[in-house]
Amino acid sequence: MRFVFKTDYNQDIRILKHSGYWWSYGALLAVLVAAPFLLGSYLQSQLVFVFIYAIVGVALMILTGFTGQASLGHAAFLAIGAYTAGFLQQLGVPFIVYFPVAAVLTGLVGALVGFPALRLQGIYLVIATIAFAFIVEEVLARWESVTHGNEGMRVRTLDLVGMPVPRDSAAFYFLCLLVLVGVVVLALNLLRSPTGRAFVAIRDSETAGKSMGIDLAAYKVKSFAISAAITGMAGVLFAHKMTFISPEMFTLLLSIEFIMVIIIGGAFGVHGAILGAIFMVMVDPFLTALKDDVPVLAANVASSFGMAQDAATHLQEKLSKIGSAAGLKGAIYGLIIMMFILFEPYGLYGRWLKVKLFFQLFPLYKRATFKRQKTYVKSERNR
Amino acid sequence: MSFFTVDGISLQFGGLKAVDNVSFSVAKGEIFTIIGPNGAGKTSIFNLISRLYNPTAGKLFFGDQDITEVPPHQIAKLGIARTFQNIELFENATMLANLLVGRHCHATTQLWQEMLFLPSVRHAERAHRRKVEEVIEFLDLQAYRDKLIAGLPYGVRKVIEMARALCSEPKLILLDEPSSGLNVEETDDMSFWIRDIRSELGITVLMVEHDMTLVNRVSDRVLALNYGKVLASGTPSEVQAHPDVIAAYLGA
Amino acid sequence: MLDFIQQLVSGIALGCVYGLIALGFVLIYKATEVVNFAQGDLMMLGGFFVFTFIGLMGLDYWLGFLFAVCGMAVFGMATERILVRPILGYPQFSIVMATIGLGYFLRSIAGMIWGTDDLRIETPFSAGVLKIGDLVLAHDKLSVIVATVILCSVLYAFFNYTRMGTAMRATSENMLAAYYMGIPVKRVVSLIWAISAAVAACAGVLLAPITFIHSNVGLVLGLKAFPAAVLGGFGSIPGALVGGLIIGIIESLAGFYLPQGWKDIAPYIVLLVVLVVRPHGLFGPSMRKKV
C-alpha cells in the first residue's frame, strides 16, 4: 500500500496524484501512440470507435455521472455535430473552423434542451430527452436542403489545413486520440474547479446546493451545454469516420448504447467512460472473433487429446455452425449486458477499484469487504 | 435597523397555515433559538429565510436589505448559511469536496478558465483550500478530510454540515436542530462549538432546537412557536416559565 | 365532421393499445421504481406464446389466450427472481440497463426460435367491423379498447381496495418500512412482475391480428407506450390510460390533418409541453423533498 505524504495543497489539486500515475498513464499513452504502427486497420478502426464513444462517454459522464441529469438524447447531439460538419464542409469551410463551430452549435442546442429540463427529474427528464431526440431525427429527415433528408449525406475526407486525413489513416487515429485526451483533461479540470463541484452538489442534493449559493438553473444548463458540445465534437469525428450519415443512424438505440457506456464503465469517474467505451465497441468484434476462433481452437484441442482428425474437423464444423446461427450474436450481447449488471452493478471501474484494493491490501484483504449487503429500493421519486 | 429582522411573515400550504404572522429580530452577535413542538413551523421559518419557500405575507430583512425576493442561491452570498435537520451533505463526495462547495458563493473564476485550469484558477483554488483548512482546524475534522461522506457516522456528518456552512464565511448561520440524533457527549461538544462560532468567529447564530439543556446553555434569547404562531419570546428562563409554552408542551 | 369523429375513434383505439402496454410499465414502476425497458418485448413474447398455443398446437383461441397469459405471468416471475431481485436497490439506471439487455436477448432468441417471418393467428376479432351510421370500428380494435378498460379498472380496484393491493402500494412507498410492517416484500414484487407480464401478454395477444407477431413488435410499440405512461404520470394506473389516449388521439388527428412527418413527432411535442407545465405528468404526484 502506498502512503502519500501531503505537504502542499497542490497535491490535492493535481490530476495525477503521485508519480506512479505518471508512469502508468505515460505507458498507456505510449502504447496508444505506437498502436497504429503495429495494428492493422481493423483493430485501429476499433480503437477509433472506442475513442469516439469515449468522448461521448465523457460528455455523458459530465451530465449524468456528475450532475445527475439522465439523458437518452445524446444520439441527437451527435447527429447535430455530424450534420454541421457535413454541411459546412460542403460549403468549403475548413475543418479548423467547422470543428469548433459544430461544438459551439451543439452546445447551444444543448443549453436549449437544458431549460425545459430544469424542472424535470429522473424518468421525466429521460423521456423529455427522448422526445427531443425524436424531433431532431424528424428535422434531419425533413430539412432536405441542408441534410439531404433520408437519402443521407456523404461526408468527404477530412482536410486538415491542406493535408487530407482519410478515415482509416494513422493521422485520423491520432486526431481522435488528441480530441479524447483533450476532452478528458477538460473534464478533469472542471471536476477540480468550483463548477465541477457544483455539478456534484446538484447530483447529491439540490436543496443543499441551492442554499450553498449554487444557481441550479445556470449550472444545469451549463452541464447540458458542455455535455452537448463535447458530443458535438464526437459527432464531427463520427461523420468523418463513417463517411456517410443519415437520420436513421442516430436513433434511440445509439443513445442507449451511449448510456450503457457509462453504466457499464461505472458512472462515477472519467475512467468509467473510457472502460465502458472499450467494452461497448469491442464486445461485437470480440464475439465475432470467438465465433471464428473457438471452433478452430476446439478442434485443435480435441485432436491433441487424441481425437481422430475427421472427428475433429467435424467438431469444428459443428461448432462454427452453431456459432454462426442467425441472431445468436444479438442474444449473447443481451446476455452479456444482463450478466454484467447482475454481477457488477457498479460497472467496470467499480470492479477495477476492488481489484486494486485487493492488491493494495494484500494479504490483509477480507473476502467480505465488498460483500453484497441487503439492499432495499430507496425512493428517488422525491428529490 | 437591527441585524436580521423577520417582519410579520406567513406561509400557507393550501388550507394549512404553517407560519402565521411571525415577527422577531436578531441582534448582531446573538445566539437566538426558536423552540416549539413538532410541526410548529420552525423549519418552515428556516426554509423561508433561505428562500426555499416563498412567504404568503411579510418581509425579511438582512441588515437594511429586503431579502424577501432574493433568489435562494444568492442568500449564501449575502452571508447567510444554514444546516439541515436531516443532513443534506453531498453523499458521494469527500468531506473536502463538500467543504469546498461551501466556498462556492466566493467563486470568481469563469467556466472557460476552469476548463483550461489557468493559473488564476489554481490560485483561487489554493485560497479556497486555505480557508477550508481553517474551518477543518476549527472544528477538529482533520481525520475525515479525504473520506467519503457516505461512510461517516451521523455525529460527524452533523459537524461537517456545520463546517460546510462556516466555509462560506457567513455573517448569520442557521442551525436546524444541531443536536438531533447526537448522544450526550456529542451534544456537549456541539454546545461548545456553537458558542465558539459566535465568540471566536463573530458569527450570529439563529437556531432551531429541541434539546432544552442545549438551548439553556447557549441561547441568549428564545422564541417559542406553536401552530405557526408566536407564543412567547425572551430569555430561556422567561420563555420556559411562560404559561402558554408550558401548556403547549404539556399538550394541555 | 365525420372525418374528425372517425379519426377520434381511431385515435381512441390506438390510444388504448398504448395504454395497455403503458399499464405494464406503470405497474412495475409503481412497486419497484424500475423502468422496465423490456416491457414491449414481454408483449412480443406473449404474442409468440399465443402463436405457439393456437397456431402450432391448434388450441382454441380462448384457451390459448389463457395459457399464454399464465405462461407469461410465470415468465415475469422468473425474470424478477433471476434478473431483478439480485440488483434491487442498486442505482436505478443499472437495473434499467439490465432490462434493456433482457430486451436484446428476448428479441434475438425469439427470432432464433420462431424464425424471422411475420406470423398470424386467426382470432374471433380478426375480420369483423362494427358500424354505427357511417362510423366504422373494427372488432380487433374494439377488443383492445374493451380489454384496456377492463384491465385498468380491475387493476385500479385491486390496488385500492384489496389487502394485497394495499401491501403493494405500501411497498412502493417505502420498501424497508413495508418489510418491517410484515409485508412479504419479495412476494409482492414477484407478483407485480407476474401481473405486469400477464398484462403484456394480453396486449400481445390482442394486438396479434393488428400488428402480426414478429420479434421487433415490442420495440416500436414499447417506445410509443413509454411516453404515454410518462404523460399520464409514471406510477398512476388511470394516468397510463389517459396518457395512452392522448398520444393515440394526437397521433391520429396529426396524421390526418397535418403534413406527413407530423404524425410521428406531434405526440412528443405535446409531451414536452405537458412536462414543462406539469413536471410529473398529468396524474403524477408532485412530491417535494422535506428538509
Added chain:
Amino acid sequence: MRLSIFKAALLGAAVGLATLPALAQTKVTNQGVTTTEIVLGTHQDLSGPIKVWGVPVLNGMQLGVDEVNGKGGINGRKLRLIAEDSQYDPKKAVLASQKMVEKDKVFAMVGPMGSPTVLASQDVLFDAGVPQLFPLTAAEFTFKFDPAKPQERLKFNNLLPYVESTRAGLKYMVEWKKPKAVCIMYQDDEYGKNVFDGFTQQLDAMKMKAASVTTYKRGASDFSAQAAKMKSDGCDMVLMGTVIRETIGLMAEAKKIGFAPVWLGATPVNVLEIPALGKELVEGLYAIAGFVIPYRDTSTGAVKAWCEAYFKKFGIEPNSQAVIGYNVIMTFAYFAELAGKDLTGQKLLDALESGKEYKDIFDSPPTKFSKTNHLATTITQVQEVKNGRWVLVKGGLGF
C-alpha cells in the same frame, strides 16, 4: 433523369478515358484466391430491424455455395463464404468489412445488406481493391460511379433500382387503369424516399399531380390516419413504398373504411409473405417486380429442384429474399468461371465488364454489365395477387 445520369456517366467515362489514361487503372486485389478455394465475404442483418431480409438472403447464399461446391467448385476452387451480422448498424458494418478484408482476406464482398451499412463500409473495400458485388440495396450509389475515381469501378449491382422500377411499373399501371387521383404512402427512410422520387418523376413526366402523400415510420402498426386521409383525398390508385406488414396493415384499414383504390406496391412488396400473411385482404394487389417468385408446389424443372433443395436444407418455404441471395452467389460463380482458370481480381473485373449475359433459373432479366454500366438491369414486371399467389401481369416494362 436516369438517362441523364447515364449520359453524364458515359460522357465522364469518355472524358476520363481520353484525358486520364493513367488514372483509369483500377487496383484490384488477388487475395482470397488459392488453388483450392475462393473466399467471399458478406454482412447481413441477422438480428436487427431487417433480419426478415437478412436471414433468408443468407440462406439463399449458402444454398448457392453448396450447389457450386457440390459441382466441384469454380474451375476447381471451392467457395468459402464468411458472413457477419451487422445488425443494420453502419459502424458494425464498417468493422465487419475491415475484418473480412484484413483477417479473412476475402476476394470479393458479395450481397452486403442495407443502404447505410453498404454506403458506410464500401470505401473499405475499394481502398483494398475488393469488388463489391450485388449489394442488397437498389440505391444509385451502388452502381453509379465516377470514372475519375478508378476504385469505384469495383461496384456492381444486379437488383432492380427502386426509382427506375417504380417509374416503369407506375407508368404501365397509370396507362392501363387510367386513375384520376394517384397517391403514395411510403416508409420514412432511404428506401421509401427512392420510391417517392420515382413516383414524383414519373408523375411529372406524365403531367400528373400527386393527390395525396403520406408516410409512416419503420415499424409503425397503425395506418388508420393514412387510409382515411387518402380516402378523403379521393385516391383511386395508391402506390405503396412499404414492406410487408405495412402493406397488409394499410390495406386492412382501407377495407374497413370502405376505401378500395387500385393498390400498387414497390418491389419489396413482391414477396411471398404478403399473400401468406394478408390472405384474402391482399387479393388484387399489384406489385412491381423483377422476377417471378417460385412456388415449391407449382414450379417445374430447375426451379422446382431449387425449391426442394431449399426446403430440405432450411425446413422453410423459399421466398424471393432467398432467390436474391442465391442469385448473388450464382452470378458471381458465372463470372468467376468466365474469368478463367488463373483467377485474379483484374480477370474477374474484365469478365464482369465483358458484356456477357448471365441468365438465372428464375427467368429474371439477364444480368449484363459493361465498362460504363454497372447496373445489370432495369427491366420491370408487374405482378398481381390472385388466389393467394403472385402471378405475372406484364413483363418487359420500361419507361
